[in-house]
Amino acid sequence: MREVENNQETVLDIRDLIVKYRTTESVVHAVNGINLKVSKGETVGLVGETGAGKTTTARSIMRILQTPPADLCGGEILFHGEDILKKTEAQMRKIRGKQIAMIFQDPMTALNPIEKVGLQIAEAVKLHEKVSQSAAIEKACDMLELVGIPMERYIEYPHQFSGGMKQRVVIAMALACSPELLIADEPTTALDVTIQAQVLQMMQELKNKLGTSVIMITHDLGIVAKSCQSVAVVYAGEIVEYGTAEHIFEHTAHPYTVGLFDSLPQLDSTEKRLKPIKGLMPDPTNLPEGCKFCDRCPEASEECNTQPPEAREITPGHIVKCHHREVSE
């Protein structure tokens, strides 16, 4: 069921995306040549630590990065074959919310505190569909019901809702215009595990119902295992490993991905000590010349220090950026 069929229509195709933040003192290399494809109805997980460039990638797709300081200086983002980076702001406003929608990390700050939640959802509908105010509100109420909030509550304000409920409102808003692509940026990080389970289950059901493609940004490999078909592991602005969930979880190849799994406390383990990855993520203003992970890598060799590894397909569909992984026959 997790297998993605190859002949599926590609919704989003990111090619060699490069994003830098230019400040007066330095240049932050946030995204360094990311390639990623999202097929129709597929959920792709974007996994990595703080500062890896996950959110910058997401915001580039939505074109909501502030420029300057951000500089989208290379690559293209093809949405149905058309380059988003070449669109005008007016064209983007038609795409945002209608065809591509985003769920932000923190539901506490994503909503307007002085507007009724129903009207906030209706606003998105009115912007993109030629409907009357009353029809938009009706649609907003339907969306609230869909995410499990009684429609009578549409006249309430964000502060009257709990964290989990607010995130449901944000999801309702994102899905109100049935977008083809949903970018969920750590949608459950601010929530308790029980509420997280509710929200993830609901997202799964809605996705199946509406056939939406999803980019799920998270640092939690547990969430990836539950909800993603494909996984891209991001480190220092690069995708170091990409494959199906099976590739990543059961044939883990890149030393960084291996390290991530090892640092997790396993529920069924009797080990007395965790195995952290030594050291820290490299400074994005001063990235190493060779492999970005070489300072922390237990397998690093001379080659890793000087030569940046190429992305290689070690088995069909499983792409790894590491000198020490051979292509299997």
Add this chain to the structure above:
Amino acid sequence: MPALLEVRNLKKYFKNPAGTLHAVDDISFDLDSGRTLGVVGESGCGKTTLGRTILHLIDPTSGEMKFDGRNISAPTNKELIRLREEMRIIFQDPYSSLNPRMSVSTAIMEPLQIQGKLSKAEIIEETRSLMDIVGIARRFENAYPHELDGGRRQRVGVARALSLRPKFIVCDEPVSALDVSIQAQIINLMLDLQEERGLAYLFVTHDLSVVKYISDDIMVMYLGNMVEKAPSDELFKSPLHPYTKALLSAIPVPNLRDQTERIIMQGELTSPVNPKPGCRFMARCQYASEECAEPQVLEEHAPDHFVACCKYKALENN
């Protein structure tokens, strides 16, 4: 030998215009030196208040506490100063718990200076050795918090907590603001320190896989009540309370072949203001019936395994 920390019927109520908020309601436990008690529950269940009440950062409404054989339920100022040396806290957010205008070494030496037992030279020496212990390189001595990443900041927090050689540390979500690879480094550091110094930890967290890893015993809290308490392995192997079961099943496991049946709880935490006398989980519990409206009694099901649910026996047999 009596336990290092004995807590009996501890209560902390907050009065507010809507009524009385029962943040911590009738909690009792013992904690020995060198042991870790994990406290888990959803946000708003009272776990942070529990830690802070024990430390007398806020005063308890009622209840008895004994620390190292002394009654600390209502300490005098003099007793409190001594307690502040013996019981410390590591805070959740290393980004806001450090003074941005204090350098690393100033922050670590501050407790030693206040204590006033060591000479200036001794304090500097002690500060350096604390930095070595928690693994902050000497070159960061004069660095300010904004120059440090989250992991190093939390190491400063650990060093501050350790500086007065405490016997007991409340760890209030010490790793939840950190990335997994850094989180593992800090957890290992805390385990090493516990082994060397025989520290007792009260480890407050919402991350169940971390708590299983670090704790000897785990207490599950729901709206101010302790609903279950058991040795760590036993709690994960055979949870008895319906809330514990639901909580454990909600953990996303990083394994594709995980077959855990999810219990998706309906609804959210109800209000802890003026709670009814019965089981507080009743509103979300799929097994709730009339008898649950009666006050629940904490029963010892197996040695050290306590549960507060009138139906657990019936459920266990199913």
